Amino acid sequence: MLFSKALIPTLKETPADAEVASHQLMLRAGMIRKLAAGIYSYLPLAQRVLQKLKIIIREEMNSIDGQEITLPAVQPSEIWEKSGRWNIYGKELLRFKDRNNRNFCLGPTHEEVITDLIRREVKSYRELPLTLYQIQTKFRDEIRPRFGIMRAREFVMKDAYSFDRDEAGAEESYHKMYQAYTNIFERCGLEFRAVEADTGSIGGSFSHEFMVLADSGEDVVVYCEGCGYAANLEKAEVKPPVGLLENESLKNLEKVHTPEQKTVDEVTNFLGITPDNLIKTLIFDTDKGPIAVLVRGDHEINEIKLKNLLGCEYLLLADDDTVEKVTGAPRGFAGPLDLNIPVYADNILKGATNMVTGGNGKDVHYKNVNEPRDFKTTRFADLRTAEEGDPCARCGKPLHMRRGIEVGHIFKLGTKYSKSLHATYLDQAGKESLIVMGCYGIGVGRTVAAAVEQHHDKDGIIFPKALTPYQVLMLPININDEILRKAAFQMYDKLSQAGIEVLFDDRDERPGIKFKDADLIGIPIRITIGSRNFERGKVEVKYRESGKMELIDSEKTVKYIKGFFNKKI
RNA sequence: CGGGGCGUAGCGCAGCCUGGUUAGCGCGCAUGCCUUGGGCGCAUGAAGUCGGGAGUUCAAAUCUCCCCGCCCCGACCA
Numbered sequence: 013m014l015f016s017k018a019l020i021p022t023l024k025e026t027p028a029d030a031e032v033a034s035h036q037l038m039l040r041a042g043m044i045r046k047l048a049a050g051i052y053s054y055l056p057l058a059q060r061v062l063q064k065l066k067i068i069i070r071e072e073m074n075s076i077d078g079q080e081i082t083l084p085a086v087q088p089s090e091i092w093e094k095s096g097r098w099n100i101y102g103k104e105l106l107r108f109k110d111r112n113n114r115n116f117c118l119g120p121t122h123e124e125v126i127t128d129l130i131r132r133e134v135k136s137y138r139e140l141p142l143t144l145y146q147i148q149t150k151f152r153d154e155i156r157p158r159f160g161i162m163r164a165r166e167f168v169m170k171d172a173y174s175f176d177r178d179e180a181g182a183e184e185s186y187h188k189m190y191q192a193y194t195n196i197f198e199r200c201g202l203e204f205r206a207v208e209a210d211t212g213s214i215g216g217s218f219s220h221e222f223m224v225l226a227d228s229g230e231d232v233v234v235y236c237e238g239c240g241y242a243a244n245l246e247k248a249e250v251k252p253p254v255g256l257l258e259n260e261s262l263k264n265l266e267k268v269h270t271p272e273q274k275t276v277d278e279v280t281n282f283l284g285i286t287p288d289n290l291i292k293t294l295i296f297d298t299d300k301g302p303i304a305v306l307v308r309g310d311h312e313i314n315e316i317k318l319k320n321l322l323g324c325e326y327l328l329l330a331d332d333d334t335v336e337k338v339t340g341a342p343r344g345f346a347g348p349l350d351l352n353i354p355v356y357a358d359n360i361l362k363g364a365t366n367m368v369t370g371g372n373g374k375d376v377h378y379k380n381v382n383e384p385r386d387f388k389t390t391r392f393a394d395l396r397t398a399e400e401g402d403p404c405a406r407c408g409k410p411l412h413m414r415r416g417i418e419v420g421h422i423f424k425l426g427t428k429y430s431k432s433l434h435a436t437y438l439d440q441a442g443k444e445s446l447i448v449m450g451c452y453g454i455g456v457g458r459t460v461a462a463a464v465e466q467h468h469d470k471d472g473i474i475f476p477k478a479l480t481p482y483q484v485l486m487l488p489i490n491i492n493d494e495i496l497r498k499a500a501f502q503m504y505d506k507l508s509q510a511g512i513e514v515l516f517d518d519r520d521e522r523p524g525i526k527f528k529d530a531d532l533i534g535i536p537i538r539i540t541i542g543s544r545n546f547e548r549g550k551v552e553v554k555y556r557e558s559g560k561m562e563l564i565d566s567e568k569t570v571k572y573i574k575g576f577f578n579k580k581i
Numbered sequence: 582c583g584g585g586g587c588g589u590a591g592c593g594c595a596g597c598c599u600g601g602u603u604a605g606c607g608c609g610c611a612u613g614c615c616u617u618g619g620g621c622g623c624a625u626g627a628a629g630u631c632g633g634g635a636g637u638u639c640a641a642a643u644c645u646c647c648c649c650g651c652c653c654c655g656a657c658c659a
Contacts (some may be wrong), residue, residue, distance in 0.1 A: 024608065024620065025593050029652050049651070104658070122657070155582085155657055167659090211658095221659085421659050453659060490617050524619040531619090542618060552618095 013482070015517040022162060022529050034464035035160030036288065037473050041533050046307035050157025050165030054457075057533065060481035061460050066147055068199050068478065069170050069454060072192040078143040078172055083125045085149060089115035091124040091286050095432045097446065106153045107165075123429050123451055126173045130447065131435035134175065138448065140437060141181050143189075145172035147456060152373050161457040162465075163230070167315035168457045174450040181425075182382040182448040186424045189452045193222055196454070201476030202463060205416065207233055210316050214542050218421045223416030224462035233416040234398050238409030243415075246316040248398040252359035255344065260365045263380040271375045274344025276309045279377060283368060286310075291361060291369045293346040295330040295338055295353075299323060302330055302338050306348055306357040306389070308364075311396040316383040319354065321393050326395065345370040353387065358395040362464060417462040418455070419532045425449040473534030477577060482515040482543075484573055485535040489523050489542040500541050503551075503569060510570045531556070537573060541566075 021042040030036040038044045043058035054062060057374045070080065089107070098105075098115075106118045119125065126144065130435065134140065147170045149387050157165050168221075174185035190206065202224050209221040219245055223233050234248035235241065243249070273282045280287050290309030292369035295302055302320065307313050332343050338353055339346045347370035348355050367381045383389065394405075401410045425444040429444065435447045460479065465472045475481070484507060488500040504516045515535060517526050530538050540552040550563040564572055 021591095023592065027592070028587090028594090031653080044652095102657090109611075152658085156653095156655095158652085162659095171659095219659095240631080423659085451659090455659085487618095521618085522617060522621065524617090524621075527619045529620090540618075542617090 013515050015480045015515060016519045020516070020529075020533070021055070022532055024528075030160060032159045032162065032465065033468055034162060034228075034461040037464055037468055037479065037532070037534075038160055038461065044161060046160075050154055050163070052161050052164060052166070052457075058199075058460070060428060061479050064455060064479050064481075065200065065456055065459060066170075068196055069456070072196045072199075073143075073145050073170075073172060074549070076143065076188045076192050076275070078145045081144050081146050082148060083119070083129075085119050085151075086116055087119050087125055088250055089117065091128050091433065092117065095127075095429055097124070104152050104154065119148075120150055120152040121448075121451075121453075122146070122148075122171055123173070123425070124433065127429040127433040127435050130175055131430075131433055134435070134447070135438055137177050137439045137445075139187055140175055140177045142175045143172060144175075144183060145170060147573070149203060159228075159230075162461040164457065165310055167455060170454040170456055172452040174452070176436075177437070177445070178448075179448055182424055182426070182450055185552060186422065186450050189422050189450065190220060192452070193452070197222060197224070197459075200459065200463060202419075202466060204419070204461075205233055205235060205242050207235070207416075208241075208247050209421065210244070210246045210320070215469060219421065221418050222420030222422075223418050224413050224419050224466055225461070226462060226465040227415050228401065228465055229415035229417040231416050231418055232484050233414050234411050235414070236404035236409055236411055239403060239407040241404055241406045244416075244418075245397060246314065248411065250359070250394050250396065250398050250411075251403040251405045251408055252362075252392075253403075262382045263366050263384060265381065265386055266379040267371060268377050268379055269296050269375060270345075270371075270377045273375075273377070279368065280309065281309065281378070283377070286366060289367055291348065291364070291367045293348055293370055295335045295346055297326075297328050297330045297334055298324045299326040300324055302334055302353050303430045304338075304346065304348060304351050304353055304355045304368055305395060306355065306361055307396050308358065308360055311358065311360070311399075313358075313395060313506060314397040317393070317395050318356070320371050321391075321395070339370070339372045341370070341373050341376070345372060345376060347372050347381070348389070349378060349381070353386075354390040356395060357383075357389045359392050360396075361389075362392050369557055372384050377426075417458065417465060419459045419462050420452075420454045422452040423450060425451055462498070468534070471528075472532035475534045475536060476534055480534070480536055481513075482535050483513045484515070484539055484579060485530050485533070485538045486514055486516045486539045487523075487526050487530055488518070489540065491518055491520050493543055493554065496541060496543055496546060499546060499566075503539075503566065507570060507573070510574070512573055537576060 023040045024037045030039055043055055044052045046052055057249045089098055105120055108116055110116055142509050150169045154165050157163055176182040176185055204222055204224045206220045206222050207221045211219045232245035233246055234243050270282055276287050280290055287309035291306050292309050294305045294313055305313055335343050342376050355386050361383055364383045369378050369381045371377050376551055398411055400413050404411050427448055430447040430449055436444045437447055439445050463476055463479055467476055486504060488496050491497050507514045534556055535557050538554040545552060549566055551566045552561055552563055554561045
């Protein structure tokens with residue numbers, strides 16, 4: 013491709029509304045442009061990168077017998093009503109009516125459509141297992157789109173669905189998919205981790221997220237170097253403490269006056285204690301009525317764990333009125349003593365001695381509260397958010413944390429959708445059974461953004477070999493020098509004929525501009541053709557990643573480039 | 582949805598508080614000259630419903646009200 017004919021509108025300055033590196037660089041490199049909040053156009057350079065990723069994805073999907081399909085983006089409300097998600101999905105689901113006043117939505121995901129299709133078309137165990145996938149634009153009316161195409165409203169996603177006769181089959185499909193995902197992200201040259209995840213609103217029994225590690229990631233990856241355990245922060249389990257409690261003598265319960273001391277900071281400062289000597293009591297409203305939850309003062313409650321423990325749909329920190337009704341005190345003075353609602357406590361509080369808690373009265377706290385002497389606990393469980401250094405639930409070694417970008421998510425769905433949408437088959441005995449499903453997503457655009465996020469420097473993008481829009485950027489110093497011009501075009505033809513993807517910067521621009529653009533766009537190899545070197549039959553090769561430069565015989569360019577790209581990753 | 586901020590040429594911004602020339606600056610763009618190994622120099626030029634509407638005023642980019650769009654923080658989320 014001739015640069016002079018390409019639509020690659022690079023920007024010298026960083027647009028004001030771009031915050032993270034990938035967003036800034038993709039705008040500056042002329043890859044994307046915004047049309048509306050969270051809605052982007054993909055320009056040629058981005059299109060080529062997306063295309064490369066899609067090819068990798070297709071190869072890996074096909075290799076596990078996935079079959080590509082295309083499902084409708086516009087979906088009727090009926091199937092969503094059947095699955096029950098028309099009401100639950102909320103505002104994220106963009107709804108509208110057609111001319112006949114029928115309800116439709118723009119597909120945020122395709123479980124309903126695919127299950128409906130399979131329900132009609134698959135009747136016998138002989139037709140299972142089956143894995144189908146598509147690469148398609150989805151729409152989710154995100155509350156707050158941000159970070160360019162990392163969290164957009166309209167975005168390209170690869171979604172796959174597996175259909176099996178039974179649980180064992182579904183697990184096999186899941187594991188194949190897990191392997192395919194691992195292959196995909198490895199081939200992309202990304203540093204990532206597969207982590208255990210909560211199943212969220214999609215439902216189902218287990219799930220992994222594929223996280224590209226990057227400091228700017230929105231999610232936190234918790235991992236253990238001892239046993240390889242990895243989970244996202246919502247899910248990461250903390251090992252219950254064993255035998256850690258010192259045999260401190262139990263002191264007498266004492267009521268203290270704590271005027272206007274409500275927060276953990278205030279109370280601990282006022283009483284001259286540290287937060288780990290305090291029990292934080294939080295009142296939650298749930299669909300099963302109000303409950304109290306206890307965690308240590310220096311810990312954070314994990315609402316996902318709590319929700320899963322209780323098995324409830326609705327869970328929200330109670331408002332002031334409820335707190336007052338339940339504890340008899342304003343917010344800030346709740347404690348577990350004499351509460352007549354269920355009390356759930358984090359594992360670490362089991363047998364806790366001489367703690368401070370709220371006194372369930374205005375300006376009152378208790379000192380020397382002891383479990384179980386002074387209050388009853390309905391149940392102990394792992395209810396807090398893991399922290400750096402906490403013991404791993406599997407092996408006890410300290411947990412570590414890094415930030416990550418979720419680029420893939422796989423779920424074993426079970427029969428959630430086949431049940432609600434009646435997707436069944438007849439087994440060998442002629443008995444009707446529910447199809448067991450799995451669903452598997454990859455954020456295609458987000459993966460590209462994550463690649464940029466992970467691979468860039470102050471000068472611009474550094475594309476991994478597998479995703480680069482072009483393999484080589486040719487940069488003649490002076491296109492008006494007839495000899496150079498001719499030689500450069502000859503080399504361009506030669507490389508192109510050898511099957512190398514070349515972006516040839518034939519623009520009549522000053523070298524500085526071309527060098528800056530070359531660094532910004534981030535093609536792995538730059539071939540610079542200058543008159544002094546060329547007179548000696550040499551061209552300069554510069555590697556974008558390492559910054560290394562070397563002079564090579566211009567005759568050997570093709571071989572050289574091929575050698576570079578044949579090396580793994 | 583709550584809190585904060587922004588909207589002036591393609592991009593980045595000044596001007597607004599304290600209303601009053603022809604609305605500026607840098608980059609980009611066009612043309613010419615010059616230059617050619619890291620966003621070069623000189624000259625000329627095109628380009629603006631000052632987000633939209635209503636109002637106050639002799640006079641509004643500037644003051645008031647309403648609306649729209651966008652960004653940040655939070656809640657939320659495969």
